[in-house]
Amino acid sequence: VLIVIAKAGRKKWKIYVNYHKLIDINRLSFFVWFLCQIFRNPKKISKILQKLLLLSYYIRIDGYIFKVYGVNDTSQHNKENEQRDENFLRLLIGNQQNIYSFILAMVHNRNDADDILQETITIMWRVFKEYQPGTSFVAWGISIARNMVLKFFEKNRYSKLKFSADIEKEIGSITIKTLESGEYRIDALRNCLKKLDIQNLGLIRLHYEEGRPLKQIATERGISTHSMYRVMGRIHKLLQQCIHKALLPEGLT
Amino acid sequence: VANSQQQDELYALILQTIEGQISDDDFLRLEAIFRENPSKCRVYVDSVILYSMLTQSNSLFDKDDCPSDFRNMKLWEFLAVEEKTAPAIDIPKEKVGKKHSVKIEHPKTEKQINKHSILAAFLSIAALLFIILYPIFAPVPVQRTPVGVVKLTYDAESGTNQKPIQKETVIYAGPFTLAKGSIEVELDSGVQLVITSPGELVFETTNSTVLKCGSLVARIPPHSRSFAVSTPLCSVVDYGTEFGINVSTDGKTEVEVFKGKVDLRDNPNPLIFSNSRFITAGQIGRYDISGQIAVQPAREIAIENKNMFVRNLPREWTGKDGKTAWNDVSNWSGNIPNLLQAAFFRNMKPGSACVIDSTLAGPNRAYAEYLNVGLQGYGCVEMTGGELETNEIWIGRQRGGQGIFTLTDGTIDIANGMTSLIVIGGAWEEGGGGNGTLNIKGGRIRFHNDSGSVIMGWGAPAQGTLNIENGEFIIPGQLCMGKENDINGIRVPEGAGYVNLKKGILHVGSILITKGQIDIEAGALKIKQDVREQVKQMIQAGQLTGYAGKAKLKISYNIAEDQTIIQAQPD
Numbered sequence: 001v002l003i004v005i006a007k008a009g010r011k012k013w014k015i016y017v018n019y020h021k022l023i024d025i026n027r028l029s030f031f032v033w034f035l036c037q038i039f040r041n042p043k044k045i046s047k048i049l050q051k052l053l054l055l056s057y058y059i060r061i062d063g064y065i066f067k068v069y070g071v072n073d074t075s076q077h078n079k080e081n082e083q084r085d086e087n088f089l090r091l092l093i094g095n096q097q098n099i100y101s102f103i104l105a106m107v108h109n110r111n112d113a114d115d116i117l118q119e120t121i122t123i124m125w126r127v128f129k130e131y132q133p134g135t136s137f138v139a140w141g142i143s144i145a146r147n148m149v150l151k152f153f154e155k156n157r158y159s160k161l162k163f164s165a166d167i168e169k170e171i172g173s174i175t176i177k178t179l180e181s182g183e184y185r186i187d188a189l190r191n192c193l194k195k196l197d198i199q200n201l202g203l204i205r206l207h208y209e210e211g212r213p214l215k216q217i218a219t220e221r222g223i224s225t226h227s228m229y230r231v232m233g234r235i236h237k238l239l240q241q242c243i244h245k246a247l248l249p250e251g252l253t
Numbered sequence: 254v255a256n257s258q259q260q261d262e263l264y265a266l267i268l269q270t271i272e273g274q275i276s277d278d279d280f281l282r283l284e285a286i287f288r289e290n291p292s293k294c295r296v297y298v299d300s301v302i303l304y305s306m307l308t309q310s311n312s313l314f315d316k317d318d319c320p321s322d323f324r325n326m327k328l329w330e331f332l333a334v335e336e337k338t339a340p341a342i343d344i345p346k347e348k349v350g351k352k353h354s355v356k357i358e359h360p361k362t363e364k365q366i367n368k369h370s371i372l373a374a375f376l377s378i379a380a381l382l383f384i385i386l387y388p389i390f391a392p393v394p395v396q397r398t399p400v401g402v403v404k405l406t407y408d409a410e411s412g413t414n415q416k417p418i419q420k421e422t423v424i425y426a427g428p429f430t431l432a433k434g435s436i437e438v439e440l441d442s443g444v445q446l447v448i449t450s451p452g453e454l455v456f457e458t459t460n461s462t463v464l465k466c467g468s469l470v471a472r473i474p475p476h477s478r479s480f481a482v483s484t485p486l487c488s489v490v491d492y493g494t495e496f497g498i499n500v501s502t503d504g505k506t507e508v509e510v511f512k513g514k515v516d517l518r519d520n521p522n523p524l525i526f527s528n529s530r531f532i533t534a535g536q537i538g539r540y541d542i543s544g545q546i547a548v549q550p551a552r553e554i555a556i557e558n559k560n561m562f563v564r565n566l567p568r569e570w571t572g573k574d575g576k577t578a579w580n581d582v583s584n585w586s587g588n589i590p591n592l593l594q595a596a597f598f599r600n601m602k603p604g605s606a607c608v609i610d611s612t613l614a615g616p617n618r619a620y621a622e623y624l625n626v627g628l629q630g631y632g633c634v635e636m637t638g639g640e641l642e643t644n645e646i647w648i649g650r651q652r653g654g655q656g657i658f659t660l661t662d663g664t665i666d667i668a669n670g671m672t673s674l675i676v677i678g679g680a681w682e683e684g685g686g687g688n689g690t691l692n693i694k695g696g697r698i699r700f701h702n703d704s705g706s707v708i709m710g711w712g713a714p715a716q717g718t719l720n721i722e723n724g725e726f727i728i729p730g731q732l733c734m735g736k737e738n739d740i741n742g743i744r745v746p747e748g749a750g751y752v753n754l755k756k757g758i759l760h761v762g763s764i765l766i767t768k769g770q771i772d773i774e775a776g777a778l779k780i781k782q783d784v785r786e787q788v789k790q791m792i793q794a795g796q797l798t799g800y801a802g803k804a805k806l807k808i809s810y811n812i813a814e815d816q817t818i819i820q821a822q823p824d
Contacts, residue, residue: 101305105298109273110308161270161280167287167294174298189306190313208307209314214272226265229274233264240299
C-alpha cells in the first residue's frame with residue numbers, strides 16, 4: 001500500500017492510496033494533524049501512516065474507518081510502540097471533544113481554541129507514558145490543557161476580549177462539572193438533531209458540516225449577519241433545551 | 254416575547270464570541286450579563302459544549318436524511334421580508350457604564366539594565382552594521398532571465414536534481430538537462446520545443462537555443478522571428494516551420510524538416526559560416542565531423558523502428574471515477590488529442606472508462622495519432638457510437654499493461670498512414686507486452702490501408718484476446734497471433750493470441766498462428782484465397798477449434814469471392 005498525503009492548501013490535505021485520491025480532509029483530522037505536529041516532514045508522515053495502516057486493524061481518518069489486514073511486525077519493541085500508539089489514539093478519539101470544550105470555554109474563541117488543542121495534543125503525545133491507565137484521560141488531558149490556556153492568557157494578557165477572573169473561575173468550574181456527562185450528551189444531541197425541522201437542520205449542516213461561515217450564508221440569503229446569528233442562536237437554544245430535557249431523567253443536568 | 258428575544262440575543266452573543274465576530278461593546282454587554290446573573294454562565298458553558306460537539310464530532314448527521322429543500326429560497330425570502338417589515342421590539346440594552354468596566358492595573362516595573370538587554374543592544378548594532386555593509390561587499394546576485402515555460406510533461410525528470418519536472422515550470426536562460434521523459438516548452442517568442450530525453454541544452458534567448466546532445470522538435474509560429482539552434486559542430490536557422498534536430502554524443506547532427514525549410518550552416522555560430530544548405534519539407538540533412546553537409550529524402554519509417562523525433566507529447570487520460578466522456582477537456586493532461594497527438598490511457602482506476610459516444614461524429618469525431626489503451630497499467634475505452642480516427646491502436650501495451658477496448662457501436666477508422674495497425678497485447682520495446690482484450694459487440698472497424706493488420710501477443714508475456722460477438726471485422730492484411738520480438742539483439746519470445754468468434758464474421762487477408770488459438774462458435778472465419786490445406790494443418794495442430802473442440806469444423810472455398818470459409822458444425 002502506498003499512501004501519499006498531499007497538502008492542497010491551508011488546513012486542506014488530500015490522501016492518496018496507490019495513487020487514487022481517497023479523501024479530502026478539509027478540517028485536518030486530529031490524527032493526521034498530530035502526525036504533522038510530531039514529524040513535520042510529509043514523507044515521514046506518509047511512512048508512519050503506511051506503517052500504521054499495515055499494523056492496525058482499524059484506523060479512523062476524519063470519520064472514515066478503514067479496515068486493514070496487514071503484516072505484523074513481530075519485534076517486541078515495535079509491538080510495544082504500536083500498542084502505545086493505539087492506546088493513545090483510542091483514548092484521544094473518545095475524549096478529544098471534551099478537552100476541546102474545556103479549552104473553548106476558557107478562551108471563548110474557536111481559532112485560539114484550535115491552536116491550543118493542537119499544542120495540548122502534542123504535549124499529551126510526548127508525555128503519554130506518564131498517563132496512569134485506568135484514571136480519567138479527560139482529567140489528565142484537561143490538566144495539560146489548563147497549562148496551555150494559562151500560557152495563552154499570559155501571552156494575551158492585555159486583550160480586551162477577556163472575561164474577568166471571577167467569571168473565568170465560575171465558567172471553569174461549571175465546565176468541568178458538565179463535561180462528566182459527555183457521552184450522554186452526544187447521544188442526546190444526535191436525537192435532538194433529528195427532531196429539528198428541515199430548515200433549522202439544513203442551516204446547522206450548512207454551517208457545521210459544510211463549514212460555511214454564517215456571514216456568507218447570510219449574504220446569500222439576503223439577511224443581515226446579525227439576524228443570521230440570532231437565527232442560529234435560536235437553533236442552539238432549541239437544541240440545548242432538547243438536550244436538557246433528554247438528560248433530566250438521567251440526573252445529569 | 255421580550256424575554257424570549259433577550260434569550261435569543263444572549264445565545265447570539267455567545268455564538269458571536271466563539272466565532273470571533275463580537276464587537277468590544279457587545280463583549281462588555283455579555284460580561285455584564287454574566288456578572289449580574291451568574292446562572293447565565295451555565296448557558297455559556299452549555300453553548301460551548303454544544304458548539305464543540307457540532308464541530309468536533311463525526312457522524313452526527315445521517316447521510317441519508319440530508320434535507321433536499323433546506324436551501325429552499327422561499328424560507329429565506331420570507332425571513333428577509335420579515336426582517337424588513339416586522340414591528341420593532343424594544344429590547345432594553347444594557348447600559349455600558351463604568352460599573353461594568355474592569356480596570357486593569359498593570360504592575361509598575363522598575364527599570365533595570367540587565368546583561369540580556371546589553372547583549373540584545375550589542376546584537377542589534379551588529380545587525381544594523383551588517384544591513385548597511387552587506388550591499389557594499391556582497392557579490393552581485395545573478396539575474397536569471399525567464400525565457401519560457403513548460404506546457405506539458407510526460408514522465409519528465411530534470412537531470413540537475415533528479416526531480417520530476419512539473420507543468421508550468423518556468424525555464425530560465427542557462428543550461429538545462431532532461432534526464433527522463435519528454436517535455437513541451439513554449440518560449441516567450443511563441444516557439445514551441447518538444448524535447449526528448451536524454452537531452453542537454455542551453456537556453457540562450459527566446460529565439461536561440463544550444464543543443465549539446467539529444468533531440469528536439471521546434472515549431473515556429475508564422476509571425477515569429479527566425480529561430481536558431483546551435484549544436485557543437487553546426488547550426489540550424491529556421492524560416493518559419495517545423496523541424497526536428499538530433500545531436501549524437503560525437504556531435505553528429507541530423508535535421509529533419511516536417512514543414513517549410515531550414516538552413517543548415519557549418520558553424521555553431523549561425524552568423525559566421527562558410528558553407529550552408531537549405532533543407533525543405535520531407536528532407537533530412539546531416540552534418541558530421543568531416544564538415545560535409547549531406548541532404549537526402551526522409552527515410553521511410555518501418556513499424557518496428559521508433560520514430561526519430563517525438564513531434565508531440567502524448568495526451569494522457571486523467572479522468573477519475575466512473576465512465577467519462579472523451580470530449581471533456583478536463584479528462585486530459587493537455588488538450589483533447591488531435592490526429593498528431595497520441596492518446597494514452599494508463600493507471601486508470603479499475604471500473605472507470607473513457608467513453609466515445611454518438612455525439613463524436615463527423616467533424617467532431619475523436620482523433621488520435623495512436624492510442625495506448627492500458628500502457629504499463631490499466632486502461633479502458635468503451636465506444637458506444639460515433640467515430641474514432643487514428644493510425645494505430647495498442648491495447649495492453651508493454652509489460653504490466655492491462656487494456657480493454659469494447660466496441661458496441663460506431664466506426665473506427667484506421668487511417669492509411671505509414672502504419673495501419675491494431676496490437677492486442679504487445680510491445681516492440683524490451684520487456685515484452687501486456688494483456689489486451691478487444692471486444693467487438695457491434696459497430697465496425699475499417700482499415701484504409703490494404704495491408705492493415707492485427708497483431709496479438711507480441712513479445713512474451715503478452716496475451717491478446719479478441720472476442721467477436723456481432724458484426725464484421727475485416728482485416729485486409731495479416732492476423733498474426735504470437736509474435737516474437739528482437740530489440741538490440743535481445744530476443745523476446747512470442748506471446749499468445751486467442752480469438753473467440755461467437756457470432757459475426759472475421760475476414761482476414763492472411764493468418765499466421767505461432768502461439769494461440771481461434772475458437773469458432775456461431776460465427777465464420779473467412780480467409781482470402783484458397784488456403785484449405787493450411788487450414789487443415791491448423792486444425793490438426795489444435796490452433797483452430799469449433800465450440801472449444803466439441804464441434805467439427807467445415808472448410809469450404811468460394812471461387813467467386815476467392816475465399817476460404819471456416820465454420821463450426823455442432824452435433
